Amino acid sequence: MHSSLSRVMNQRDLDIGILTFQGECSKSEVHRIRNSPGIQDCDVVIGVGGGKALDTAKTVAYYEKKPVIVVPTIASSDAPCSSLAVLYTEDGAFEECLFFNKNPEVVLVDVEIISQAPARFLVSGMGDALATFFEARSCVLSGAKNIPGGTSTKAAMALAKLCYETLLEDSLKALAASNAHVVTPAFENIVEAAILLSGLGFESSGLAAAHAIHNGLTALKETHHCLHGEKVAFGVLVHLVLENAAQEEIDQVIQYCKSVGLPTALTSLEITDPSEQKIMAVAERACAETDTMRNMPFPIDSRMVYAAIRTADALGSR
Numbered sequence: 033m034h035s036s037l038s039r040v041m042n043q044r045d046l047d048i049g050i051l052t053f054q055g056e057c058s059k060s061e062v063h064r065i066r067n068s069p070g071i072q073d074c075d076v077v078i079g080v081g082g083g084k085a086l087d088t089a090k091t092v093a094y095y096e097k098k099p100v101i102v103v104p105t106i107a108s109s110d111a112p113c114s115s116l117a118v119l120y121t122e123d124g125a126f127e128e129c130l131f132f133n134k135n136p137e138v139v140l141v142d143v144e145i146i147s148q149a150p151a152r153f154l155v156s157g158m159g160d161a162l163a164t165f166f167e168a169r170s171c172v173l174s175g176a177k178n179i180p181g182g183t184s185t186k187a188a189m190a191l192a193k194l195c196y197e198t199l200l201e202d203s204l205k206a207l208a209a210s211n212a213h214v215v216t217p218a219f220e221n222i223v224e225a226a227i228l229l230s231g232l233g234f235e236s237s238g239l240a241a242a243h244a245i246h247n248g249l250t251a252l253k254e255t256h257h258c259l260h261g262e263k264v265a266f267g268v269l270v271h272l273v274l275e276n277a278a279q280e281e282i283d284q285v286i287q288y289c290k291s292v293g294l295p296t297a298l299t300s301l302e303i304t305d306p307s308e309q310k311i312m313a314v315a316e317r318a319c320a321e322t323d324t325m326r327n328m329p330f331p332i333d334s335r336m337v338y339a340a341i342r343t344a345d346a347l348g349s350r
Contacts, residue, residue: 084111141223240271273344
């Protein structure tokens with residue numbers, strides 16, 4: 033990637049300063065980049081890489097009051113389009129969401145580049161996108177505020193529903209293409225669902241239990257190697273259990289997750305010792321006052337979440 037940027041710099045007479053992302057979207061990483069030579073003098077911040085690298089670039093641009101161009105090299109989440117960044121501690125635990133007053137100026141997606149990435153990243157994007165419809169539905173029922181501060185619309189719900197329908201229709205075909213490192217119509221559709229439809233869907237309707245569960249899971253160090261969308265996918269099952277969704281719907285989600293390799297059980301997240309203390313820690317973190325569990329259409333406490341995690345694990349382990 034550095035050689036490609038250098039080539040562009042030479043061809044276009046551009047002055048590009050390259051900084052290597054150090055792996056975690058944390059306050060200390062943002063501080064390091066903001067204090068690197070030349071940042072204050074640059075005209076635009078360009079983020080290239082995965083979701084955490086892009087969130088870091090967006091955060092730096094926000095604090096430096098500069099435009100940001102986002103170039104995802106994987107489709108593992110909807111981070112490229114969003115007007116927020118998820119900040120973690122240096123050891124990978126969720127810390128907070130930082131909300132911006134705008135979305136990135138440019139999101140440049142090259143599916144040829146994304147097709148060369150390991151398929152696991154695309155599957156993670158499927159897991160993140162899987163939550164979009166179910167969380168949007170809950171936010172509509174509760175009247176929760178969306179990311180810009182309004183409420184969901186019919187257009188927003190249509191996008192969220194299209195996201196889910198696209199996953200069901202094209203995920204297996206896209207996964208086969210990803211494993212072969214080729215681009216097909218199904219592959220492009222899933223990249224669109226993971227990056228654009230999911231991004232527009234969640235920002236226009238809101239987040240709820242599935243992402244709160246993700247944030248709770250980061251309290252356990254054994255989950256830190258799991259990708260964002262992998263934890264969100266299990267969060268969708270917990271979300272549906274909390275809603276007491278129809279068994280047919282839960283079965284469809286479990287079957288979908290298993291078909292593409294998304295986690296449906298705690299062991300899939302490397303939680304081999306799911307003690308009451310550990311799972312309650314997840315539940316309590318997911319119910320933090322500032323988290324998105326509050327967007328569910330009924331009051332939820334940590335004991336309810338604990339029970340839902342246990343139940344989702346049992347259903348997904350069948």
